[in-house]
Amino acid sequence: MPSTLADKAPAAVRPSPPPPARTTDRPVGLGRVAAIAGRVVALALIVFFAVGPILWMVLSSIRPADELFQPDPTLVPSTVTGEWYQEVFRGSEAMRWFANSFVVAVVTTVISLVVGTTAGYAVSRFTFPGRRALLAGLSVAYLFPAILLLVPLYLALNSLGLVGGLPGIVIAHVTITLPLTTWLMKSYVEAVPRELEEAAWVDGLGYLRGFLTVTLPLLRTGLATTAMFSFILSWDEFLFASVIGQGDNVTAPVAMAGFVTSFDIRWGAIMALSTLVTVPVVVLFFVLQRYYEKGLTAGSVKG
Amino acid sequence: MSVTHPTFLSRGSAGRRQRAGMAFAVPAALVFLLVLAYPVFESFRTSLYNIDLLTGEASFTGLGNYADIIRDESLRRTIRNTLLWTVGSLAGQLLLGLGAALLIDADWRGMRWIRQLLLIPYVVPVIATALVWQWMLDGQYGVLGHTLQSVGVVPEGSTPLGLEGSSLWTVIIVNIWRGFPFAMLVYWARMQSIDREQYEAARVDGAGAWHEFRHITLPNLRSATIALLALRGIWTLMYFELVWLLSRGGPAGSSEVLSTHIYKLVMGEFRIGYAAAIATAAGLLTAAIGTVGWLAVRTASRRHSRA
Numbered sequence: 001m002p003s004t005l006a007d008k009a010p011a012a013v014r015p016s017p018p019p020p021a022r023t024t025d026r027p028v029g030l031g032r033v034a035a036i037a038g039r040v041v042a043l044a045l046i047v048f049f050a051v052g053p054i055l056w057m058v059l060s061s062i063r064p065a066d067e068l069f070q071p072d073p074t075l076v077p078s079t080v081t082g083e084w085y086q087e088v089f090r091g092s093e094a095m096r097w098f099a100n101s102f103v104v105a106v107v108t109t110v111i112s113l114v115v116g117t118t119a120g121y122a123v124s125r126f127t128f129p130g131r132r133a134l135l136a137g138l139s140v141a142y143l144f145p146a147i148l149l150l151v152p153l154y155l156a157l158n159s160l161g162l163v164g165g166l167p168g169i170v171i172a173h174v175t176i177t178l179p180l181t182t183w184l185m186k187s188y189v190e191a192v193p194r195e196l197e198e199a200a201w202v203d204g205l206g207y208l209r210g211f212l213t214v215t216l217p218l219l220r221t222g223l224a225t226t227a228m229f230s231f232i233l234s235w236d237e238f239l240f241a242s243v244i245g246q247g248d249n250v251t252a253p254v255a256m257a258g259f260v261t262s263f264d265i266r267w268g269a270i271m272a273l274s275t276l277v278t279v280p281v282v283v284l285f286f287v288l289q290r291y292y293e294k295g296l297t298a299g300s301v302k303g
Numbered sequence: 304m305s306v307t308h309p310t311f312l313s314r315g316s317a318g319r320r321q322r323a324g325m326a327f328a329v330p331a332a333l334v335f336l337l338v339l340a341y342p343v344f345e346s347f348r349t350s351l352y353n354i355d356l357l358t359g360e361a362s363f364t365g366l367g368n369y370a371d372i373i374r375d376e377s378l379r380r381t382i383r384n385t386l387l388w389t390v391g392s393l394a395g396q397l398l399l400g401l402g403a404a405l406l407i408d409a410d411w412r413g414m415r416w417i418r419q420l421l422l423i424p425y426v427v428p429v430i431a432t433a434l435v436w437q438w439m440l441d442g443q444y445g446v447l448g449h450t451l452q453s454v455g456v457v458p459e460g461s462t463p464l465g466l467e468g469s470s471l472w473t474v475i476i477v478n479i480w481r482g483f484p485f486a487m488l489v490y491w492a493r494m495q496s497i498d499r500e501q502y503e504a505a506r507v508d509g510a511g512a513w514h515e516f517r518h519i520t521l522p523n524l525r526s527a528t529i530a531l532l533a534l535r536g537i538w539t540l541m542y543f544e545l546v547w548l549l550s551r552g553g554p555a556g557s558s559e560v561l562s563t564h565i566y567k568l569v570m571g572e573f574r575i576g577y578a579a580a581i582a583t584a585a586g587l588l589t590a591a592i593g594t595v596g597w598l599a600v601r602t603a604s605r606r607h608s609r610a
Contacts, residue, residue, distance in 0.1 A: 035512075043406045043417065046399075050421050050484065056446065057435040069444045119331030126324020128311060134332055141339050143534075143593075145541030147562040148586045150569060151349055151579045152342035175338040182331060207323035236428040238544045243570065253430035257548060260434065267438050274431040285426045289419060 054278070060271035061085070068268050084268035085276075093248070093255070094273065101251040101277075104166055104241075105234040108173040112230050113223060115174075116181030117189075121211060123182075124189045125197070142179035146239050149175060154243055164246040172240035177230040184229065188222025189215065228288050232281050252277050343586075350580035355573070368580035377556065378564070378581075384471055385560040388546070389539045391472070395479035397531060400486025401524070405516075407487070408494050418491075425484040433548035436477045440464055467557040470550050474558050478545055486531055493527040494520065529600055536596075537589055561585050 060068060061084050063077040088094045119138075123131055153172055154163070162168035192215055200210040241251045250258075256273050259266070311321035350368050352361045372378060407418050424432070439447040442462040451457045463469040501519045510518070543562035546552060552559035552567070561581065568578035 039406060039409075042402075046403050046406060047417060047420055049480070050424050053432075053435050053439060053480070054423055054427060056439060057431065060435075060438065073446060115330040115334055118327045122324050122327035122331075126320060126327065128321040128324040128328065129309065130332070131324070131328070134328055134335070137335050137340065138331075141335065143537050144339070144343075145538065145562070145586075145589070147541050147543045147565055148346065148582045149339070149342050150565065151575055151582060152345035153338070154569070155349065155575070156342060156345065171338065174334060178331065178334055207320075207326075211327075232426065236430070238430060238548065239566070253428060256430050256434065260437065267441070267444070270434055271438060274434045277428050278431045281426055281428055282423065285422075286419065 057271050057274050057278070060268065061275045063268065065268060084266075084272040087266070087269045088272045088276070091269075092259075094252075094276070096248060097250060097252040097255040098276065100166060100245075100249060101235055101253070104169050104173060104251055105231045107170050108177055108234040109227050109230040111170070112174050112177040112181045113185075113227055116178055116226070117185045117216075117219070117223070118211075119182045120185030120187075120189050121215065124186050125194065138179050138182050141175075142183060146176060150239065150243065153240070157244060163244050164249060166245075166249050168244040169241050169249075169251065172244055173234045173237055176237060176240075177233050180233065181226050181230050184226045185219070185222060188219055188226070191222075192218045225288060228284050231284065235277075235281060346579050346586075347583050349576055350583045352576045354575040361576075364576070368577045369584065371577060372580060372584060380556060381559045381561055381564050384558065385540065387471060388475055388478075388558075388560050389536060391475040392478040392482065392539050393532060393535055395475065396482040396486045396535065397528065399479060399483040400488075400531075401490050403483060403487040404490035404494060405520075407491060421487060422484045424481050425488075427481075429481070429544045430548060432477065432481055433545060436480075436549065437462075437464065440473065464550050465554055467554055470554060470558040474546050474549050477549060478539070478542075481545065482535065482539075485535070489527050489531055490524060493524055497523045533593070533596060533600075537593060540589060541585065 059075075059077060062080045062082070063073075064079055064081045064083070067073060067077055119134070122128070123135055153175070157163050157168045157171065160168075162171065196218070197210045197214050200214045201207070205213065236253065237251075238253045238257065242254045242257070245251055245254050252273070256270070256277065259270055259273065310317055311325060312318060351363060351365060353364050353367070354361045403421060407414060407421065437445075439445050440451075440462045441448050442452075442457075442460050442465065445462065448457070448462050451463060452459055452461070457463050457466060457469070463473040497520065502515055505515050505519060541562050543566060546558060546560050547563050547566065550558045552563040565578050565582055565585075568574045568581070
């Protein structure tokens with residue numbers, strides 16, 4: 001099933017230039033003006049619906065307490081305060097949580113990129129016994145809901161003594177990221193002309209050298225995009241991290257979820273943490289926007 | 304000949320080439336076997352036992368856990384909730400995604416930026432999504448919660464997440480917010496590849512905008528809709544994070560879905576064997592629905608191509 005999306009949708013994405021307007025040849029009349037106006041209003045509404053909550057999150061994180069806790073808040077805070085961010089960093093282990101999340105996401109990304117790229121290379125360039133089984137297994141894995149892995153993965157990590165530490169979280173996260181990275185890297189490898197490697201093999205380079213020196217440098221864009229998706233998946237993940245992480249070894253989402261259940265809900269601090277956990281993802285997303293459209297339609301983030 | 308000597312064992316360049324391919328595939332195959340195939344098998348095996356996580360004792364019960372599923376009254380409500388959650392989320396995400404795709408399908412100045420903005424809900428971490436909606440819906444100081452109270456939708460001082468009648472619907476709406484950009488992106492990508500001549504031909508015939516949408520755009524979005532329903536359907540059915548973080552399945556189980564139920568059985572009640580049985584049954588059910596859906600799509604498309 002992922003292959004249908006991966007095969008059809010990306011080929012269809014033509015980010016720019018947009019197709020010629022299909023309405024320019026119509027006579028300009030009152031009905032047409034009304035149609036455009038309606039379209040603008042609808043577009044404004046949907047943008048407001050999409051962005052409003054995020055805007056509210058950021059605004060709440062810089063709003064002073066007396067304005068935060070009043071029934072009719074103004075849209076824009078009268079003064080900007082950094083007190084919630086100070087509270088987060090002074091009064092909690094936030095630095096530690098974010099560092100944990102970062103380490104877990106980076107290690108997960110490196111592992112799944114190495115394994116996913118070699119696997120993607122194997123299935124798109126070679127035929128060998130078990131190739132079809134591997135592809136079928138990866139599609140099942142790609143669709144497999146994480147919650148159904150909860151019990152066995154927990155028991156397995158528990159018997160290995162890996163519950164409670166970051167390595168356990170990394171292993172769990174690789175199960176989530178690997179199918180996606182393999183699918184994405186497979187499609188990127190397929191876009192590289194195979195004549196280049198075959199020329200290298202004829203020149204006497206081995207398969208591994210040919211892959212490392214010829215193919216890999218051409219996969220830079222694909223690697224960057226795939227790394228972004230892998231990082232975001234791991235950075236966001238809550239289920240496995242909440243079960244495996246304990247004590248100091250919790251990731252930011254898990255620690256934040258614990259923040260709310262405490263008796264006195266500190267919404268300003270919680271919105272500051274939410275902003276902090278969102279910023280890296282959105283920044284990555286916009287920095288790599290030239291490349292991601294293909295990845296987004298090819299591999300949806302689970303859930 | 305080839306029976307006794309498979310190619311990958313032969314000395315020639317073909318054998319060498321196959322061995323290279325296998326070598327590249329080995330790491331992924333190992334990871335796949337260790338963290339996916341083995342756990343799935345282990346999950347089924349666990350479902351045949353009663354396990355005490357504290358003492359580590361396991362006693363074989365055979366299909367006892369599966370018999371418990373059939374007797375479990377509270378599970379029926381959870382299954383109903385799960386179906387409503389899946390159907391409601393998918394319907395909302397696809398309809399809103401289609402609407403948004405139609406709106407952004409114009410070459411207006413700055414449309415590129417609007418497309419980026421509309422994708423934001425999809426990339427925001429789910430923890431931030433859950434927390435900001437909880438805050439907005441808060442019964443005391445939440446900007447939405449307060450509005451809903453003042454128009455009388457919810458009683459004074461309460462949040463729709465905390466009421467049995469509205470908690471599931473509220474979680475569904477937040478899931479629509481989170482998921483519609485993906486449907487929008489897939490639909491919009493498909494729209495870009497529709498042959499423009501179809502529209503021009505229709506316009507020569509004097510067709511209006513509605514006619515164009517109904518008879519050209521919509522039929523062309525069929526395959527995208529099927530792919531979205533299959534992919535999002537399977538993931539939404541067993542999606543855990545959003546429901547858990549927004550409502551913990553509460554109040555009083557009113558927004559409990561299968562995934563939160565399994566999580567509570569494992570982490571709260573330590574009923575590992577029973578949780579594994581539910582997970583296995585749910586997995587088999589998902590696979591069955593997926594297979595039937597796939598077969599239905601295949602026969603439909605065959606009939607379509609023959610007609």
